[in-house]
Amino acid sequence: MNEKNKPILEVKGLKTHFTTKRGVSKAVDGIDFTLHKGETLGIVGESGCGKSMTSLSILRLIPSPPGKIAGGSVLFKGKDLVTMPEGEMREIRGNEISMIFQEPMTSLNPVIPVGEQIAEAIRLHQKLGKKAAWEKSVEMLRLVGIPSPEKRAKQEPFQLSGGMRQRVMIAMALACTPEVLIADEPTTALDVTIQSQILELIKDLQTKIGMGVIMITHDLGVVAETCDKVAVMYAGNIVEYASTEQIFANPKHPYTQGLLDSLPKINEDVDELKTIEGSIPSPYNMPSGCRFASRCPYKEEMCTSHKPELIEQNDGVKVRCWKYTDEWTGTIKKEEVV
Amino acid sequence: METTAEKKIILEVDHLKQYFKVKTDSLFKPKTFVKAVDDVSFQLFEGETLSIVGESGCGKSTTGRAILRLDEPTDGQIFFAGKNILELSKKEMRKLRGDLQVIFQDPFASLNPRQTVKQILDEAMAIQEVVAKPQRMDRMLELLRYVGLPPESLDRYPHEFSGGQRQRIGIARALAVNPKLIICDEAVSALDVSIQAQILNLLKELQKQFQLTFLFISHDLSVVRHISDRVMVMYLGKVVEIAEKKTLFDSPLHPYTQALLSSIPTLDPTLKRERIILKGDVPSPMNPPSGCRFHTRCPFAMEKCKTEEPALKELDRNHFVSCHIAENLPQ
Numbered sequence: 001m002n003e004k005n006k007p008i009l010e011v012k013g014l015k016t017h018f019t020t021k022r023g024v025s026k027a028v029d030g031i032d033f034t035l036h037k038g039e040t041l042g043i044v045g046e047s048g049c050g051k052s053m054t055s056l057s058i059l060r061l062i063p064s065p066p067g068k069i070a071g072g073s074v075l076f077k078g079k080d081l082v083t084m085p086e087g088e089m090r091e092i093r094g095n096e097i098s099m100i101f102q103e104p105m106t107s108l109n110p111v112i113p114v115g116e117q118i119a120e121a122i123r124l125h126q127k128l129g130k131k132a133a134w135e136k137s138v139e140m141l142r143l144v145g146i147p148s149p150e151k152r153a154k155q156e157p158f159q160l161s162g163g164m165r166q167r168v169m170i171a172m173a174l175a176c177t178p179e180v181l182i183a184d185e186p187t188t189a190l191d192v193t194i195q196s197q198i199l200e201l202i203k204d205l206q207t208k209i210g211m212g213v214i215m216i217t218h219d220l221g222v223v224a225e226t227c228d229k230v231a232v233m234y235a236g237n238i239v240e241y242a243s244t245e246q247i248f249a250n251p252k253h254p255y256t257q258g259l260l261d262s263l264p265k266i267n268e269d270v271d272e273l274k275t276i277e278g279s280i281p282s283p284y285n286m287p288s289g290c291r292f293a294s295r296c297p298y299k300e301e302m303c304t305s306h307k308p309e310l311i312e313q314n315d316g317v318k319v320r321c322w323k324y325t326d327e328w329t330g331t332i333k334k335e336e337v338v
Numbered sequence: 339m340e341t342t343a344e345k346k347i348i349l350e351v352d353h354l355k356q357y358f359k360v361k362t363d364s365l366f367k368p369k370t371f372v373k374a375v376d377d378v379s380f381q382l383f384e385g386e387t388l389s390i391v392g393e394s395g396c397g398k399s400t401t402g403r404a405i406l407r408l409d410e411p412t413d414g415q416i417f418f419a420g421k422n423i424l425e426l427s428k429k430e431m432r433k434l435r436g437d438l439q440v441i442f443q444d445p446f447a448s449l450n451p452r453q454t455v456k457q458i459l460d461e462a463m464a465i466q467e468v469v470a471k472p473q474r475m476d477r478m479l480e481l482l483r484y485v486g487l488p489p490e491s492l493d494r495y496p497h498e499f500s501g502g503q504r505q506r507i508g509i510a511r512a513l514a515v516n517p518k519l520i521i522c523d524e525a526v527s528a529l530d531v532s533i534q535a536q537i538l539n540l541l542k543e544l545q546k547q548f549q550l551t552f553l554f555i556s557h558d559l560s561v562v563r564h565i566s567d568r569v570m571v572m573y574l575g576k577v578v579e580i581a582e583k584k585t586l587f588d589s590p591l592h593p594y595t596q597a598l599l600s601s602i603p604t605l606d607p608t609l610k611r612e613r614i615i616l617k618g619d620v621p622s623p624m625n626p627p628s629g630c631r632f633h634t635r636c637p638f639a640m641e642k643c644k645t646e647e648p649a650l651k652e653l654d655r656n657h658f659v660s661c662h663i664a665e666n667l668p669q
Contacts, residue, residue: 046530046531046532046533047501047530147618161619161620162394163619164619191393191394191557191620192393192557192559192598192601192602193393193597193598193601193615193616194393194619195601195603196601196603196613196615197615197616199603200615218530218531219603220531220605221602221603221604221605222603224603224604224605224606224607225603225604225607227607244607245607245608248605248606248607249608258532259531259532260605262531262532262534262535263531263535263560263605264535264538264560264561264563264564264565265560265605266559266560266563266587266599266602266604267604269563270564271542272539272542273535273538273539273564274535275532275535275536275539276532276535279500279502279533
């Protein structure tokens with residue numbers, strides 16, 4: 001139990017900036033979270049909120065230049081990945097921390113049989129002979145539920161369906177029994193019936209191997225189904241960080257509330273959907289106050305002038321919003337007096 | 339059918355087939371076809387929203403394209419306002435496209451990047467000759483107001499807009515020619531949820547205002563549930579179920595529809611549902627299974643399903659299902 005309480009991955013104040021002709025884009029701007037063994041953390045947000053950049057930063061896969069990790073640390077079992085030499089980093093990547101991407105076709109080599117590609121990953125990190133690695137790769141394909149894996153291992157990616165390709169990616173990611181799996185929109189390109197198969201598979205393998213999973217997605221349904229904890233991101237910041245139950249039962253940040261309200265529900269009829277007015281601020285020109293202020297229905301003067309911090313509430317939920325601070329209670333009282 | 343008498347049919351698709359030839363590697367091998375849409379019939383009533391749902395490759399988009407005659411159908415008939423549109427000449431068809439508009443998934447790919455919004459809207463009106471030249475400016479401003487874009491947008495290019503705004507331009511262009519029927523092919527699928535909600539509201543509002551009929555093609559069942567009056571589920575080129583929205587979502591009869599509905603993630607983490615997880619993948623439409631096309635993945639498949647193709651039957655009022663098992667269930 002003690003082992004379980006020790007975080008395997010700790011992200012502290014991580015900042016990833018891109019320097020372009022138009023200026024500095026702060027894609028990830030100071031985020032903190034922790035991941036424990038066997039736990040699934042969801043990172044949700046809309047396009048451009050920095051969720052994918054966060055995952056790429058953890059593995060130091062940011063295209064550089066123009067990208068750069070501008071600050072913060074990523075502690076994996078106590079070691080900082082940000083300052084680690086590239087050689088050591090390579091040993092961790094794909095071995096202790098693995099990643100699956102949204103589009104398996106672009107991450108697989110189109111002219112090499114899939115079994116060989118998995119075997120290559122195994123041989124890179126483990127001292128196994130060619131034959132043993134091949135056998136292990138067939139075994140991995142069987143583990144992820146591919147029928148007749150001996151035959152499939154010899155096939156090239158185009159001969160497999162989308163769902164099967166994603167299974168191959170998972171097989172490759174798990175071949176070295178990683179301690180952390182980062183899944184970046186693993187089911188977004190898949191049909192719903194295949195999506196439920198893949199999510200079930202990840203959950204299943206997670207309990208078998210006991211790895212921590214970071215699930216990056218824009219789909220709140222996927223989060224509700226799979227995650228233990230959720231970090232909601234908006235414009236490069238985490239705006240709310242809580243357990244999945246708390247987020248869905250009692251969302252605190254106006255953005256989280258808006259996000260949940262704007263989803264059409266499968267078991268509920270409404271005439272008109274609630275929307276969040278406006279659109280996200282440009283990453284080159286972030287407002288100095290709360291980044292959500294221009295779209296927020298509760299906006300006060302202080303929101304546009306001062307940026308709120310991510311503050312833990314009594315129930316353990318962390319939220320970045322002035323509404324949940326003493327200062328806000330002050331403004332309310334002032335209003336009431338007037 | 340009772341509703342046929344009550345409501346006016348605007349579009350009738352009758353035994354539509356759309357086969358695509360596949361290249362074979364030898365001259366002597368028989369020609370093979372992808373049967374993208376295989377014998378599909380349905381009706382669309384004036385002012386309603388009918389959704390077509392299904393997974394990739396089920397033929398939902400192909401059906402939409404066939405109605406617009408963007409692909410020439412292999413067989414079948416399509417009647418729009420009583421006219422068989424497959425018999426129309428190119429010129430007559432172009433004229434008819436004023437009544438039949440489409441909104442695509444990717445608004446960036448369907449808008450000319452070198453045209454300003456003004457040129458885009460102007461061209462649409464000029465081709466259909468719906469508005470005389472002097473009145474076009476007023477009409478354009480009116481259109482922008484309908485879709486919620488500022489008047490300054492007229493002189494800007496598509497790349498200057500966000501995804502949601504571009505979709506609004508696409509909608510304005512569709513509206514420019516006073517259409518009766520709009521086919522929305524995955525019109526909100528590429529948008530973020532908060533923007534998606536804005537566009538869905540806009541579509542609903544415009545439908546009320548202009549008495550539009552929508553054929554809404556989507557893979558997203560929660561969106562479909564929100565916007566539709568009736569829903570049609572397709573699997574491998576066939577219609578498996580058509581029903582009123584409420585009936586379909588509350589009491590689906592086809593095992594595929596049941597599985598599809600149960601695989602949607604819910605937003606309530608405390609709710610642990612009994613989920614039907616289908617085994618395997620969708621079979622290739624080049625070589626579809628014999629009998630009922632779903633039998634390879636169906637949890638209830640019987641011997642009969644492997645050999646005999648089920649017909650689409652009205653099992654309940656306005657509830658059509660093609661399934662041997664559902665047929666024999668006590669009502």
